Amino acid sequence: MRAGARVxxxxxxxxxxxxxxxTEKAESEPKADTRPRRRQARGERRIAQLLEAAASVFCSSGxxxxxxxxxxxxxxxxxxxxxxxxxxxxxxxIELGDRLMHEMRETYGEALGPVDPATPLEEAVEAAVDRFIxxxxxxxxxxxxxxxxxxxxxMAEAHEALHTTLLERIQTRLxxxxxxxxxxxxxxxxxVCLGLYMAGLELVLxxxxxxxxxxxxxxxxxxxxxxxxxxxxxx
Amino acid sequence: MRAGARVxxxxxxxxxxxxxxxTEKAESEPKADTRPRRRQARGERRIAQLLEAAASVFCSSGxxxxxxxxxxxxxxxxxxxxxxxxxxxxxxxIELGDRLMHEMRETYGEALGPVDPATPLEEAVEAAVDRFIxxxxxxxxxxxxxxxxxxxxxMAEAHEALHTTLLERIQTRLxxxxxxxxxxxxxxxxxVCLGLYMAGLELVLxxxxxxxxxxxxxxxxxxxxxxxxxxxxxx
Amino acid sequence: MRAGARVxxxxxxxxxxxxxxxTEKAESEPKADTRPRRRQARGERRIAQLLEAAASVFCSSGxxxxxxxxxxxxxxxxxxxxxxxxxxxxxxxIELGDRLMHEMRETYGEALGPVDPATPLEEAVEAAVDRFIxxxxxxxxxxxxxxxxxxxxxMAEAHEALHTTLLERIQTRLxxxxxxxxxxxxxxxxxVCLGLYMAGLELVLxxxxxxxxxxxxxxxxxxxxxxxxxxxxxx
Amino acid sequence: MRAGARVxxxxxxxxxxxxxxxTEKAESEPKADTRPRRRQARGERRIAQLLEAAASVFCSSGxxxxxxxxxxxxxxxxxxxxxxxxxxxxxxxIELGDRLMHEMRETYGEALGPVDPATPLEEAVEAAVDRFIxxxxxxxxxxxxxxxxxxxxxMAEAHEALHTTLLERIQTRLxxxxxxxxxxxxxxxxxVCLGLYMAGLELVLxxxxxxxxxxxxxxxxxxxxxxxxxxxxxx
DNA sequence: GATGAATGAGGATTCATTCAT
DNA sequence: TATGAATGAATCCTCATTCAT
Numbered sequence: 001m002r003a004g005a006r007v008x009x010x011x012x013x014x015x016x017x018x019x020x021x022x023t024e025k026a027e028s029e030p031k032a033d034t035r036p037r038r039r040q041a042r043g044e045r046r047i048a049q050l051l052e053a054a055a056s057v058f059c060s061s062g063x064x065x066x067x068x069x070x071x072x073x074x075x076x077x078x079x080x081x082x083x084x085x086x087x088x089x090x091x092x093x094i095e096l097g098d099r100l101m102h103e104m105r106e107t108y109g110e111a112l113g114p115v116d117p118a119t120p121l122e123e124a125v126e127a128a129v130d131r132f133i134x135x136x137x138x139x140x141x142x143x144x145x146x147x148x149x150x151x152x153x154x155m156a157e158a159h160e161a162l163h164t165t166l167l168e169r170i171q172t173r174l175x176x177x178x179x180x181x182x183x184x185x186x187x188x189x190x191x192v193c194l195g196l197y198m199a200g201l202e203l204v205l206x207x208x209x210x211x212x213x214x215x216x217x218x219x220x221x222x223x224x225x226x227x228x229x230x231x232x233x234x235x
Numbered sequence: 236m237r238a239g240a241r242v243x244x245x246x247x248x249x250x251x252x253x254x255x256x257x258t259e260k261a262e263s264e265p266k267a268d269t270r271p272r273r274r275q276a277r278g279e280r281r282i283a284q285l286l287e288a289a290a291s292v293f294c295s296s297g298x299x300x301x302x303x304x305x306x307x308x309x310x311x312x313x314x315x316x317x318x319x320x321x322x323x324x325x326x327x328x329i330e331l332g333d334r335l336m337h338e339m340r341e342t343y344g345e346a347l348g349p350v351d352p353a354t355p356l357e358e359a360v361e362a363a364v365d366r367f368i369x370x371x372x373x374x375x376x377x378x379x380x381x382x383x384x385x386x387x388x389x390m391a392e393a394h395e396a397l398h399t400t401l402l403e404r405i406q407t408r409l410x411x412x413x414x415x416x417x418x419x420x421x422x423x424x425x426x427v428c429l430g431l432y433m434a435g436l437e438l439v440l441x442x443x444x445x446x447x448x449x450x451x452x453x454x455x456x457x458x459x460x461x462x463x464x465x466x467x468x469x470x
Numbered sequence: 471m472r473a474g475a476r477v478x479x480x481x482x483x484x485x486x487x488x489x490x491x492x493t494e495k496a497e498s499e500p501k502a503d504t505r506p507r508r509r510q511a512r513g514e515r516r517i518a519q520l521l522e523a524a525a526s527v528f529c530s531s532g533x534x535x536x537x538x539x540x541x542x543x544x545x546x547x548x549x550x551x552x553x554x555x556x557x558x559x560x561x562x563x564i565e566l567g568d569r570l571m572h573e574m575r576e577t578y579g580e581a582l583g584p585v586d587p588a589t590p591l592e593e594a595v596e597a598a599v600d601r602f603i604x605x606x607x608x609x610x611x612x613x614x615x616x617x618x619x620x621x622x623x624x625m626a627e628a629h630e631a632l633h634t635t636l637l638e639r640i641q642t643r644l645x646x647x648x649x650x651x652x653x654x655x656x657x658x659x660x661x662v663c664l665g666l667y668m669a670g671l672e673l674v675l676x677x678x679x680x681x682x683x684x685x686x687x688x689x690x691x692x693x694x695x696x697x698x699x700x701x702x703x704x705x
Numbered sequence: 706m707r708a709g710a711r712v713x714x715x716x717x718x719x720x721x722x723x724x725x726x727x728t729e730k731a732e733s734e735p736k737a738d739t740r741p742r743r744r745q746a747r748g749e750r751r752i753a754q755l756l757e758a759a760a761s762v763f764c765s766s767g768x769x770x771x772x773x774x775x776x777x778x779x780x781x782x783x784x785x786x787x788x789x790x791x792x793x794x795x796x797x798x799i800e801l802g803d804r805l806m807h808e809m810r811e812t813y814g815e816a817l818g819p820v821d822p823a824t825p826l827e828e829a830v831e832a833a834v835d836r837f838i839x840x841x842x843x844x845x846x847x848x849x850x851x852x853x854x855x856x857x858x859x860m861a862e863a864h865e866a867l868h869t870t871l872l873e874r875i876q877t878r879l880x881x882x883x884x885x886x887x888x889x890x891x892x893x894x895x896x897v898c899l900g901l902y903m904a905g906l907e908l909v910l911x912x913x914x915x916x917x918x919x920x921x922x923x924x925x926x927x928x929x930x931x932x933x934x935x936x937x938x939x940x
Numbered sequence: 941g942a943t944g945a946a947t948g949a950g951g952a953t954t955c956a957t958t959c960a961t
Numbered sequence: 962t963a964t965g966a967a968t969g970a971a972t973c974c975t976c977a978t979t980c981a982t
Contacts, residue, residue: 061385064300067975067977068976068978078944079977080979080980081943144385144386147383151296151379152378152437153440188453191450202430205387222427222431225464277966302951314968315953315968315969316968318954319966510943531856532769533855535769539973548947551946558974621764621766622845622907658923659923662908665907670897672857673896673897675858676858692901692927692931695930696930748962772954772955774955774956783963783964784956785959
């Protein structure tokens with residue numbers, strides 16, 4: 001139940017009649033198998049299957065061009081089945097994004113790097129970029145979903161959700177590194193950092209080997225140099 | 236031989252066997268313009284019309300989602316007419332990109348800012364960003380065309396053309412500002428700068444008034460801080 | 471995997487990743503037929519409907535000029551439905567041809583006439599032509615499909631398939647009637663016979679009543695006279 | 706003038722305002738150059754150009770699939786120009802057919818072979834087939850035009866015209882070879898012969914070298930054997 | 941839950957033909 | 962005459978989505 005329901009509840013109201021309360025408990029997934037949720041297990045698998053397929057299709061065709069039929073085909077199920085779990089393409093993307101953020105949090109913890117506020121900026125950026133890149137290499141669909149909107153300002157819901165979540169996390173992290181920056185500026189700086197991250201990511205992903213390393217280096221340079229003056233004590 | 240002709244001749248060889256004699260003379264543009272042009276005035280206007288319509292549609296739907304039918308409709312012509320001038324959507328985007336770059340060059344000259352090599356970095360960046368932003372506000376379709384590929388590495392031809400042209404121009408400009416950077420690095424730095432530009436542009440375009448100004452400021456900061464260490468004499 | 475499935479599986483690999491486990495068993499048709507069939511009854515009917523419609527359209531417009539939309543319309547379904555079963559016009563023609571050959575075999579047996587090698591040539595030809603004509607009158611679409619290519623040598627796949635199958639059958643038949651003809655010649659003679667058949671068929675189909683009978687007579691004459699010298703014992 | 710006008714007058718009434726009277730004199734073409742018909746010469750050339758282009762396009766795409774735009778393009782003129790000389794595709798085919806028959810007559814005389822009624826059948830067929838094949842190799846468009854109708858009985862006008870003319874010529878020829886056959890039968894036999902010719906022609910055109918020769922041989926065999934019993938004196 | 945059939949509007953593109961210049 | 966622009970219906974095919982089973 002949970003996952004299937006979660007999918008629909010998280011963003012769309014179409015599937016309202018689902019137990020929304022046990023979401024917290026659902027988080028402790030590892031033991032979920034024990035409860036008498038036989039048929040749900042199947043649904044869970046289906047959803048995973050579909051999301052995997054969607055990730056694959058989004059990566060190979062881009063989000064806009066991806067078709068629900070293609071996703072169903074890739075997942076080896078019928079279109080009808082797909083729509084049993086997701087009301088539309090957008091919902092798939094949203095759930096995919098949710099899970100990505102979930103995994104990011106699971107893997108790297110709340111922050112994208114060492115939480116010790118004493119960590120020097122350079123080190124913090126280094127860690128964050130490395131993790132970010134690493135994460136993207138393992139989940140290339142992240143790029144497809146994050147990929148800026150075709151039209152400035154008009155983001156798909158899925159994109160927006162991811163974007164917002166990421167901003168929050170980055171802002172939290174930045175707040176600890178740039179304690180002296182006023183809130184209004186911090187939000188803007190956060191947006192800028194995310195933009196730089198994404199721009200750098202694209203360059204990194206389109207290169208390989210030594211070149212890729214070099215671009216990772218540049219991305220770190222960009223961020224460090226941009227943030228250093230903001231972090232540095234006026235001393 | 237102006238643009239109208241350029242469209243058809245530069246991309247399609249369909250009418251290759253036409254007016255074979257004056258081809259040589261046609262190369263010396265001044266005269267060639269007169270003869271087989273007369274009727275093209277109408278076509279010329281249509282092409283402009285179509286490109287304008289395309290710009291509008293690309294802006295409001297994004298390149299991927301834009302349809303040739305929509306463009307024709309927006310231009311107030313039948314689908315067939317569109318195809319008399321452009322073999323497909325891509326060709327429209329390419330021509331649009333060509334004209335944009337043409338205008339950029341016309342308006343701002345070869346470089347995006349003061350050519351004097353003695354210009355301090357800060358000032359050069361300031362000028363370049365201001366022009367770039369200004370240009371984009373007057374031609375919002377530029378963003379739609381430049382907007383990174385849906386799939387990393389898989390760019391549309393049109394995008395690629397624009398991208399390449401811009402890189403060249405930026406690299407030229409950077410070369411004069413960063414004379415000591417080795418060529419291999421310069422190319423990478425150029426890519427990075429373009430990425431930063433585009434990332435900043437998106438943020439600028441999605442904000443207005445004071446916020447927009449603030450983002451412009453940040454973009455300049457990013458670039459200046461990134462480039463400063465590369466430009467600074469080791470002294 | 472009845473016909474419906476046959477259509478999709480035999481030509482398109484689109485649904486390849488489906489039911490992977492019972493593939494082995496599916497080969498032993500008896501059981502495979504039962505399970506995933508239920509809902510396909512509808513599809514089965516649709517396919518028959520579509521093929522019937524296609525036959526009708528091919529007959530009235532010719533294969534080349536027939537449009538998939540026209541076929542769908544004739545079948546009373548939407549274009550999308552047609553494409554659920556056939557990837558394109560060609561596939562429809564191919565399936566139609568397959569079924570025609572299937573029926574021909576079912577109805578007249580492997581040979582187009584008496585198999586007894588002692589049957590005199592005249593009698594064999596008589597039987598073969600009668601059956602061939604009869605078959606074509608009951609399935610006029612056969613002509614539309616068999617109708618030679620618009621461009622010599624450039625046959626549509628569907629045509630080619632039919633053609634090849636027919637050649638095989640005729641050659642087998644001829645081999646028993648002309649035991650002394652070398653293989654290389656036999657192939658050529660087979661091609662010629664099929665050509666004569668088709669030429670005669672066209673004439674037969676464009677006439678009626680007594681005239682038609684007369685043309686049937688002529689076709690038999692042509693074949694008998696052509697083949698007689700090849701069959702006659704040198705004695 | 707002549708040709709241009711002829712084109713339109715012969716089948717369509719659309720272009721009525723042309724001097725139809727000089728058609729007879731126009732037949733004596735060789736001297737036509739002398740009259741003060743300057744501008745007509747241009748039209749003549751255009752027509753030849755267009756017909757040549759049409760022949761080429763018909764051959765490479767087949768009559769049905771050929772488009773007037775493609776013909777105009779191949780001829781290096783605009784679509785409008787094509788329609789200045791021919792009211793539609795059909796008219797082009799008809800004129801092309803007319804000229805083919807004209808040339809056939811010019812080249813081989815009224816009959817397709819020796820006119821001497823004493824010529825033995827075998828020799829007459831031999832000559833006729835050789836000429837027919839030869840003609841078709843030099844004018845491959847003939848096949849495209851003659852190529853049986855997509856739908857039995859529903860011939861295009863152009864096809865029909867060619868067909869009829871050919872039948873007449875063949876019947877004339879046959880009449881001299883088969884003097885004892887009643888008229889009703891002769892018409893049918895003529896149709897059959899043309900059918901055999903065409904069937905053989907297709908086989909010949911789709912093979913090359915020795916194989917082609919072998920098929921020519923077979924075609925002759927078919928015709929000779931078919932006709933021999935009709936020609937032979939019962940003695 | 942699962943299936944696959946069904947939809948029909950919309951996508952890109954072509955074509956025979958007409959018209960203004 | 963000749964051009965090339967214009968048309969709009971028709972082509973094939975796809976897609977997100979719904980529905981009966």
